[in-house]
């Protein structure tokens with residue numbers, strides 16, 4: 429894309445088929461929010477939905493709400509509503525617990541499904557929780573852990589040993605924004621007899637995901653980033669139908685039991701992805717997810733992807749002369765919905781992010797040297813991207829960030 433003027437951006441916004449969604453979010457005045465890849469913005473409909481659950485379903489109807497308000501089935505109901513966003517069948521997705529907990533459950537289930545093999549392959553630079561959970565699950569299962577770069581040659585070399593039970597990969601790299609070839613890498617792992625677990629935290633709600641078409645075995649994703657379900661919102665688990673009869677997860681609890689109200693002493697796993705449930709979920713948190721999924725059910729994912737690519741391309745183009753190194757691939761098929769820029773002097777990069785925040789442009793900094801900007805296509809306009817890029821160029825050129833260098837470090 430050649431550089432656009434602010435007027436060009438305003439024209440693009442006027443023609444944007446997703447433009448109407450912005451009004452459905454509560455966004456503070458004077459802020460360009462480029463951190464929706466960490467915590468998504470609040471849909472305006474959410475507070476009313478949450479208070480309905482609190483005041484009416486809980487406050488007035490009490491215990492009856494487990495059946496009358498659909499509380500018991502909420503993990504399946506919400507899973508079925510997430511399914512179209514990730515290319516899954518409704519009974520292949522359940523909602524509940526955290527991403528970390530679900531990574532653990534699915535990793536152990538995958539190891540148990542491949543009992544003649546005892547290695548878990550992960551990505552060297554994956555998000556820390558993925559690495560820690562892998563360590564924990566491997567240790568518990570008596571398996572070994574190997575970390576590689578998630579490119580095809582490195583992965584193929586690791587798989588060639590023939591002892592890999594499961595590979596855990598992130599669909600979009602949280603640091604660089606690189607989008608992985610889900611179909612190709614899944615095929616590669618399967619060719620070598622390994623199962624594949626994908627972390628969708630940075631792709632669900634950012635682009636169309638095709639778990640079924642790619643032949644994926646398991647996937648886990650969070651709902652508080654691009655899906656806007658609020659801080660600590662429940663995660664979701666995808667289990668391919670072909671594994672439903674045999675998958676056994678390690679936190680077998682009564683919500684994953686086939687007949688929980690038999691109160692039997694023997695565990696019999698439920699059908700479908702429900703066997704990945706454990707215990708009771710927060711129905712108040714589920715209400716916030718329900719409200720955001722109402723909004724998401726009206727989103728055309730191809731349009732979302734087209735706008736995301738246009739926004740990230742625009743930002744990368746407008747900031748190309750800052751001297752910051754672009755870490756995110758320019759090729760559309762390798763790019764998620766973020767732009768990451770590297771500053772050779774990490775603390776300087778952190779100070780630039782802080783100086784931008786003082787000007788109302790919220791991005792984040794990831795150690796050791798990454799300036800990270802996420803683009804949520806539902807509430808960002810082209811003019812926002814233009815303004816944010818202009819602010820970044822000014823901050824870098826004027827050296828205005830130096831004043832922010834010695835303030836307290838940003839924690840999130």
Ligand SMILES: Cc1ncc(COP(=O)(O)O)c(C=O)c1O
Nearest residue numbers: 526527528555557602627629650
């Ligand atoms: C790739 C990835 N996996 C997992 C998580 C988080 O896991 P949890 O929701 O359990 O905190 C994050 C972000 O926090 C993430 O970026």
Ligand SMILES: Nc1c(O)cccc1C(=O)C[C@H](N)C(=O)O
Nearest residue numbers: 465466467555602629660794840
């Ligand atoms: N989940 C988070 C949290 O509980 C506190 C602070 C930040 C987060 C994040 O989501 C970080 C995010 N996954 C990242 O990519 O950096």
